[in-house]
Amino acid sequence: MAKVYRSPALYEGVKRFIRTNDLIRRGNKVFVALSGGIDSVVLLDLLSTLSAEWKLEIGILHVNHLLRGKESDTDERFVRSLATRYGFPLAVARVETKKEAAKKRISIQEAARNLRYSFFLIKKSELRADAVATAHNANDNAETVLLNLFRGTGIDGLAGIPVRRENDSIIRPLLFATRAEIAAYAQERKLRYREDSSNKSDKYSRNFLRRNVIPLLERRVNPSIVQVLTQSSAVFRIASEKEGEILFDKRELKELHPYMRQMVVHEALLRKHIEPSYERIAIVLSLLDAEKGARVDCGDGWRAENEAHQILLTRRDAPSGFSFLLREEGTVATDFFSLVVRKCADIPNKLGAHSSTEYIDARTIRFPMLVRSWKNGDSFVPLGMKRMKKLSDLFVDLKISRSKKNRIPIVESDGKIVWVAGLRLDDRYKITSTTTEAYKLSLLTHE
Numbered sequence: 001m002a003k004v005y006r007s008p009a010l011y012e013g014v015k016r017f018i019r020t021n022d023l024i025r026r027g028n029k030v031f032v033a034l035s036g037g038i039d040s041v042v043l044l045d046l047l048s049t050l051s052a053e054w055k056l057e058i059g060i061l062h063v064n065h066l067l068r069g070k071e072s073d074t075d076e077r078f079v080r081s082l083a084t085r086y087g088f089p090l091a092v093a094r095v096e097t098k099k100e101a102a103k104k105r106i107s108i109q110e111a112a113r114n115l116r117y118s119f120f121l122i123k124k125s126e127l128r129a130d131a132v133a134t135a136h137n138a139n140d141n142a143e144t145v146l147l148n149l150f151r152g153t154g155i156d157g158l159a160g161i162p163v164r165r166e167n168d169s170i171i172r173p174l175l176f177a178t179r180a181e182i183a184a185y186a187q188e189r190k191l192r193y194r195e196d197s198s199n200k201s202d203k204y205s206r207n208f209l210r211r212n213v214i215p216l217l218e219r220r221v222n223p224s225i226v227q228v229l230t231q232s233s234a235v236f237r238i239a240s241e242k243e244g245e246i247l248f249d250k251r252e253l254k255e256l257h258p259y260m261r262q263m264v265v266h267e268a269l270l271r272k273h274i275e276p277s278y279e280r281i282a283i284v285l286s287l288l289d290a291e292k293g294a295r296v297d298c299g300d301g302w303r304a305e306n307e308a309h310q311i312l313l314t315r316r317d318a319p320s321g322f323s324f325l326l327r328e329e330g331t332v333a334t335d336f337f338s339l340v341v342r343k344c345a346d347i348p349n350k351l352g353a354h355s356s357t358e359y360i361d362a363r364t365i366r367f368p369m370l371v372r373s374w375k376n377g378d379s380f381v382p383l384g385m386k387r388m389k390k391l392s393d394l395f396v397d398l399k400i401s402r403s404k405k406n407r408i409p410i411v412e413s414d415g416k417i418v419w420v421a422g423l424r425l426d427d428r429y430k431i432t433s434t435t436t437e438a439y440k441l442s443l444l445t446h447e
Contacts, residue, residue, distance in 0.1 A: 036194035039135035142229035160233030246313040362437035365413040380417035
């Protein structure tokens with residue numbers, strides 16, 4: 001049972017950050033990704049307190065990567081004890097991270113991240129949660145910005161860690177808070193937590209920045225370097241990239257100094273290999289005061305469109321409509337996407353781990369299947385729901401741009417929508433405990 005406790009600094013700060021970014025709403029079901037470290041323990045304690053005030057349903061997810069022997073197992077036992085103490089349900093995954101890294105020929109860190117987020121998304125879907133909250137903080141964000149800066153990434157890299165990802169499935173309520181603020185809260189609350197011994201090793205680039213570079217910058221350049229990098233990354237988040245398009249938040253763009261506005265648009269045009277002339281930058285910014293639906297030509301095959309709350313930078317050759325017939329399992333390939341329908345050798349015991357993959361009960365569909373663009377009046381039953389929902393409402397909820405929604409494949413069988421590809425499965429086609437045969441649906445998008 002959550003205790004009624006409020007830290008004037010961090011507790012009110014996290015509530016304000018959640019409201020500002022619309023991360024959690026009253027009555028939501030939220031699972032906390034709990035490693036046992038100080039950041040995630042503090043996040044759990046904060047959301048536990050908030051649950052009493054906002055009537056939230058809280059759960060805990062933990063991944064044991066089996067990388068540190070007894071230490072990893074001790075972390076898992078600690079998390080289990082916290083779940084019991086707070087009275088929250090717990091789901092644990094034990095994954096062979098080293099084997100996965102070797103199999104995929106990727107780094108252990110990348111394998112761990114992929115396995116972790118795959119588990120989060122699976123459990124969110126299975127448990128019908130609204131979101132999974134991770135404990136990334138302002139220092140993590142500053143380290144990410146520096147890493148990306150040194151590696152020469154573009155606008156997305158300088159934007160740092162996003163407040164949300166995976167169609168809002170993953171949220172970061174602590175992204176505003178510094179590590180010092182989190183440590184002060186833990187001390188004030190007398191919270192117990194686990195220390196990861198690998199954090200003391202400089203062999204990882206992030207640890208090297210954390211332990212050496214950032215402290216040096218704080219001493220020699222700016223004692224508030226973390227806050228400065230956080231503010232800088234917020235500027236670049238004004239222009240986010242999604243599915244090959246760039247979206248500018250109009251409200252935040254207007255609040256910038258005119259020079260910074262030009263800088264953000266300049267970087268975005270470069271990102272898309274568009275010559276960033278003064279005239280092109282000016283014409284994009286002119287949309288800030290234009291009527292909704294106004295469009296301007298940016299050259300090099302691109303245009304900018306004025307929408308309700310954003311300016312969209314998109315290709316001029318975006319399709320207005322398409323329709324393909326699949327008479328049997330196979331592939332539909334276009335310039336913008338490839339969609340594959342294949343029968344599974346075995347019945348999967350879980351839903352798709354990513355929004356680009358779904359499984360459907362073979363008994364519920366019939367060929368030929370239609371892969372088409374959306375049209376006015378389309379409706380379906382989103383996974384986990386019992387009532388019909390208009391696709392137009394789904395696009396509004398997910399903030400899908402007019403250009404992007406014209407490229408989203410709609411998979412249809414017998415005149416009914418099976419899958420809004422990459423976004424939502426229809427509940428009527430999900431696999432169940434009685435499923436004997438299944439099809440795997442996969443989507444790959446191309447810029």
